[in-house]
Amino acid sequence: MTLLExxxxxxxxxxVQVLNGVDxxxxxxxxxxxxxxxxxxxxxxxxxxxxxxxTDGGEIRFDGKPMTGLNPGQRxxxxxxxxYQDLALARQQDVAANIFLGREPVKWxxxxxxxxxxxxxxxxxxxxxxxxxxxxxxxxHRPVGMFSGGQQQTVAIxxxxxxxxxxxxxxxxxxxxxxxxxxSVLKLIRQMRDEGIAVILISHxxxxxxxxxxxxxxLRQGRIEADLQTGKTQMREVVGYIxxxx
Amino acid sequence: MTAIDxxxxxxxxxxxxxxxxxxxxxxxxxxxxxxxxxxxxxxLSPYFLSVSNFLNILLATSTIGVLxxxxxxxxxxxxxxxSLGSVLGLSGVAGAYLSVELEWPWFMAIIGALGSGAxxxxxxxxxxxxxxxxxxxxxLGMLGxxxxxALIIAPNGGAIYGLPDIVVYLGQGRPFGVPxxxxxxxxTALIAHYVLAYSRFGMHTLxxxxxxxxxxxxxxxxERLRRELYAISGLLAGLAGxxxxxxxxxxxxxxxYTYELTAITATIIGGTSLFGGRGSILGALVGALIMGVLxxxxxxxxxxxxxxxxxxxxxxxxxxxxxxxxxxxxxxS
Amino acid sequence: MTKLKTVLLASVLxxxxxxxxxxxxxxxxxxxxxxxxxFWGAMEQGVKAGAKAxxxxxxxxxxxxxxxxxxxxNTCNTMLEKKPAVMITAAINSTILLPCLKRAxxxxxxxxxxxxxxxxxxxxxxxxxxxxxxxxxxxxxxAQGADYxxxxxxxxxxxxxxxxxxxxxxxxxxxxxxxxxEELKKVAPGLxxxxxxxxxxxxxxxANITNDILTKYPDLKVIFAANDGMALGAVETVFAANKGKQxxxxxxxxxxxxxxxxxxxxxxxxxxxxxxxxxKQAVENVKKVVAGGKVDEVIYVPTLVLxxxxxxxxxxxxxxxxx
Ligand SMILES: Nc1ncnc2c1ncn2[C@@H]1O[C@H](COP(=O)(O)OP(=O)(O)OP(=O)(O)O)[C@@H](O)[C@H]1O
Ligand SMILES: [Mg+2]
Numbered sequence: 001m002t003l004l005e006x007x008x009x010x011x012x013x014x015x016v017q018v019l020n021g022v023d024x025x026x027x028x029x030x031x032x033x034x035x036x037x038x039x040x041x042x043x044x045x046x047x048x049x050x051x052x053x054x055t056d057g058g059e060i061r062f063d064g065k066p067m068t069g070l071n072p073g074q075r076x077x078x079x080x081x082x083x084y085q086d087l088a089l090a091r092q093q094d095v096a097a098n099i100f101l102g103r104e105p106v107k108w109x110x111x112x113x114x115x116x117x118x119x120x121x122x123x124x125x126x127x128x129x130x131x132x133x134x135x136x137x138x139x140x141h142r143p144v145g146m147f148s149g150g151q152q153q154t155v156a157i158x159x160x161x162x163x164x165x166x167x168x169x170x171x172x173x174x175x176x177x178x179x180x181x182x183x184s185v186l187k188l189i190r191q192m193r194d195e196g197i198a199v200i201l202i203s204h205x206x207x208x209x210x211x212x213x214x215x216x217x218x219l220r221q222g223r224i225e226a227d228l229q230t231g232k233t234q235m236r237e238v239v240g241y242i243x244x245x246x
Numbered sequence: 247m248t249a250i251d252x253x254x255x256x257x258x259x260x261x262x263x264x265x266x267x268x269x270x271x272x273x274x275x276x277x278x279x280x281x282x283x284x285x286x287x288x289x290l291s292p293y294f295l296s297v298s299n300f301l302n303i304l305l306a307t308s309t310i311g312v313l314x315x316x317x318x319x320x321x322x323x324x325x326x327x328x329s330l331g332s333v334l335g336l337s338g339v340a341g342a343y344l345s346v347e348l349e350w351p352w353f354m355a356i357i358g359a360l361g362s363g364a365x366x367x368x369x370x371x372x373x374x375x376x377x378x379x380x381x382x383x384x385x386l387g388m389l390g391x392x393x394x395x396a397l398i399i400a401p402n403g404g405a406i407y408g409l410p411d412i413v414v415y416l417g418q419g420r421p422f423g424v425p426x427x428x429x430x431x432x433x434t435a436l437i438a439h440y441v442l443a444y445s446r447f448g449m450h451t452l453x454x455x456x457x458x459x460x461x462x463x464x465x466x467x468x469e470r471l472r473r474e475l476y477a478i479s480g481l482l483a484g485l486a487g488x489x490x491x492x493x494x495x496x497x498x499x500x501x502x503y504t505y506e507l508t509a510i511t512a513t514i515i516g517g518t519s520l521f522g523g524r525g526s527i528l529g530a531l532v533g534a535l536i537m538g539v540l541x542x543x544x545x546x547x548x549x550x551x552x553x554x555x556x557x558x559x560x561x562x563x564x565x566x567x568x569x570x571x572x573x574x575x576x577x578x579s
Numbered sequence: 580m581t582k583l584k585t586v587l588l589a590s591v592l593x594x595x596x597x598x599x600x601x602x603x604x605x606x607x608x609x610x611x612x613x614x615x616x617x618f619w620g621a622m623e624q625g626v627k628a629g630a631k632a633x634x635x636x637x638x639x640x641x642x643x644x645x646x647x648x649x650x651x652x653n654t655c656n657t658m659l660e661k662k663p664a665v666m667i668t669a670a671i672n673s674t675i676l677l678p679c680l681k682r683a684x685x686x687x688x689x690x691x692x693x694x695x696x697x698x699x700x701x702x703x704x705x706x707x708x709x710x711x712x713x714x715x716x717x718x719x720x721x722a723q724g725a726d727y728x729x730x731x732x733x734x735x736x737x738x739x740x741x742x743x744x745x746x747x748x749x750x751x752x753x754x755x756x757x758x759x760x761e762e763l764k765k766v767a768p769g770l771x772x773x774x775x776x777x778x779x780x781x782x783x784x785x786a787n788i789t790n791d792i793l794t795k796y797p798d799l800k801v802i803f804a805a806n807d808g809m810a811l812g813a814v815e816t817v818f819a820a821n822k823g824k825q826x827x828x829x830x831x832x833x834x835x836x837x838x839x840x841x842x843x844x845x846x847x848x849x850x851x852x853x854x855x856x857x858x859k860q861a862v863e864n865v866k867k868v869v870a871g872g873k874v875d876e877v878i879y880v881p882t883l884v885l886x887x888x889x890x891x892x893x894x895x896x897x898x899x900x901x902x
Contacts, residue, residue, distance in 0.1 A: 117445060
């Protein structure tokens with residue numbers, strides 16, 4: 001079942017044309033690796049999908065619905081989550097606040113005042129999510145800025161998974177992680193696929209990409225250079241497409 | 247200061263700090279500074295320790311306290327509002343103009359003061375979010391504009407004297423022995439505290455101040471939030487203007503001159519970050535009280551003006567230094 | 580802005596008009612700080628009346644605010660191009676106009692220091708010759724406040740006195756406070772200044788100070804504030820504490836809101852400055868100088884104590900100069 005459809009999407013920043021008519025379809029329950037050189041436009045493409053950037057041309061459909069005009073919050077509500085490379089966490093807020101950012105459960109304070117955050121529920125759910133990820137975090141009441149890079153990444157992943165997403169985009173989720181943590185992220189990705197979630201994994205670590213994806217898409221200078229079945233290609237071929245040797 | 251320098255002190259202390267930070271939402275350090283100051287003043291002046299003097303201090307803190315609430319909300323979001331003091335002056339003049347010069351009914355003094363404050367804040371927010379001019383510049387511009395408009399409205403640049411009795415009651419009345427401005431301050435602070443610490447609005451404000459990109463990416467409408475914050479800040483400046491006007495029974499176009507700096511100072515002393523992401527309304531109130539107690543003590547001791555300036559400057563630096571000690575530790579741990 | 584433009588336009592018109600109408604009449608140049616303030620407005624009226632009485636023409640210029648020092652120097656230089664018979668200047672600070680005034684000296688144009696903004700010592704050092712300095716004496720104004728207090732509460736009265744100073748370091752406020760304190764010691768030694776604190780020209784701050792001092796001295800007898808705004812802040816606090824009958828409160832300036840408060844029986848008195856009279860006497864005296872006469876180097880224009888009595892009777896001859 002086609003979950004996401006990107007058609008002829010273009011995007012420029014000032015004089016720089018970053019995306020030149022990108023076409024891409026993503027099926028539910030699959031893991032797609034998105035690779036390409038630094039500056040190829042991977043993060044930019046993903047941000048047009050999450051609604052952080054508008055597009056100059058083309059169309060994006062999710063679950064058959066056009067995404068044009070929807071803001072990031074509305075797209076999240078439809079099931080698009082992304083773990084950003086550069087826009088990670090609010091460092092001075094605690095774990096629960098970060099996981100529930102923008103989606104805090106509310107209750108009536110003193111039974112009369114609306115819009116108050118149900119902190120007890122947030123804390124409980126946050127703890128459950130962290131436990132489910134099998135992560136070790138000193139205390140969920142600490143500002144996340146005090147955590148290690150890997151622990152912070154866990155919090156970002158927890159945020160993406162808490163609201164039953166249909167599509168999870170991971171932009172360099174393993175870059176800051178130790179071997180053991182990388183393993184658990186890869187395990188998590190497989191687990192998501194088994195639950196029917198579509199995953200897009202952006203990574204420069206091709207070993208990880210080969211290990212966990214069903215399909216590898218190469219982006220080069222804002223164009224899709226290649227679209228390969230992971231089982232039917234090899235590292236050398238992918239690298240060739242990345243550097244433009246084909 | 248050795249009593250407070252606890253680097254290497256045991257876990258119990260740290261747990262206490264954490265309790266105050268996260269449950270009381272006031273830094274333990276600020277409370278200690280306030281307590282030490284009170285002890286010092288009690289020793290130095292026999293007139294300091296009394297209920298009526300305490301009410302004096304609260305009354306003297308009321309305008310700055312209300313402004314500091316606005317400053318806390320804005321600084322928490324990594325913004326800046328330099329127009330607070332001028333908008334205070336404008337609101338008082340606007341309220342007095344409507345009720346005294348135009349002889350409209352008394353409640354127009356209140357509506358005029360609050361409305362003109364909110365309007366100034368609304369304009370700040372619109373300009374900041376629509377033109378992308380930095381808040382520093384926009385609110386600095388509003389600092390000049392609001393003061394200028396106040397001077398134009400006031401006849402010959404003088405004050406508008408003699409407000410309706412009901413309005414004066416808001417500044418000079420004492421329901422159950424407590425000055426009305428103190429009641430207004432406490433109620434406003436409680437509401438603002440719950441909003442900042444426990445509402446979605448507050449959490450989004452802190453997240454935006456912490457990492458605007460992350461906040462936007464999670465779907466928080468940061469521009470709208472920013473506009474709302476500046477409008478609220480203006481409204482609070484209007485409320486402070488109303489209190490000031492009622493206390494002195496006049497709309498004074500020079501009122502609130504440089505108050506924004508005092509309010510921001512109180513906010514910083516209370517543990518709110520100048521760079522956003524961390525803010526405490528109750529802390530700002532403690533900060534304002536530290537300055538109020540100091541000023542009250544200096545007056546009771548009849549300290550001369552130059553020495554007052556030195557004392558105020560010194561306490562400011564010490565108070566923020568003590569707060570810094572804690573952040574330093576956090577970074578290390 | 581439009582106000583400013585009107586003023587500039589008007590002065591230009593006056594200048595042209597008068598030059599054309601009365602080429603033989605001497606023309607006096609008058610340079611003020613600003614006109615966006617009742618004090619300077621009243622002074623301008625005085626200049627006008629003085630010029631009329633003396634049969635001279637004048638043209639008047641001002642800058643946009645009393646902080647615009649450099650623009651004032653530029654304006655001063657431009658005015659000299661018209662070769663006025665005299666220059667009457669209210670300098671924004673004690674040094675900014677000196678180059679222009681020196682040039683006026685060289686052109687043999689007598690210079691008058693309006694409102695005592697120049698320091699005679701500084702002008703002498705700079706080699707600038709001032710025909711005379713004229714304005715009200717802030718120390719005397721303070722002393723007059725003290726004299727009035729002694730008369731009001733009795734010279735044998737005893738009790739605590741609070742002085743609220745102006746902005747810390749501001750010379751005008753300092754002189755008023757000093758004049759008051761020194762005179763009070765002489766005329767009513769039983770009254771003791773228990774605190775002299777900076778009110779920063781801020782009525783809110785003055786209200787706070789009054790509250791604090793009332794805590795320590797519930798029997799407070801007198802408050803003297805270095806301007807009316809602060810005095811009125813003190814008045815509101817005193818009345819809110821139900822001590823309106825007990826405390827005598829005196830301010831300085833004679834502002835219209837102070838007059839209202841005095842008439843309402845709240846503020847006890849205000850030592851009014853008479854800018855109208857300053858302007859008028861400046862023109863009258865400079866006419867003498869031009870005619871070759873001698874005047875005092877420093878001329879102090881009297882200040883007037885406004886009380887409910889004085890205002891209600893309305894017989895005080897100087898009252899007509901309160902604008
Ligand atoms: N907000 C922006 N404003 C201007 N230029 C931008 C912006 N974001 C990205 N770019 C430019 O767009 C191009 C693509 O950037 P993008 O971040 O999408 O690359 P990437 O494929 O994610 O690279 P990397 O592997 O290094 O993360 C780069 O040339 C970058 O400089
Ligand atoms: Mg990238």
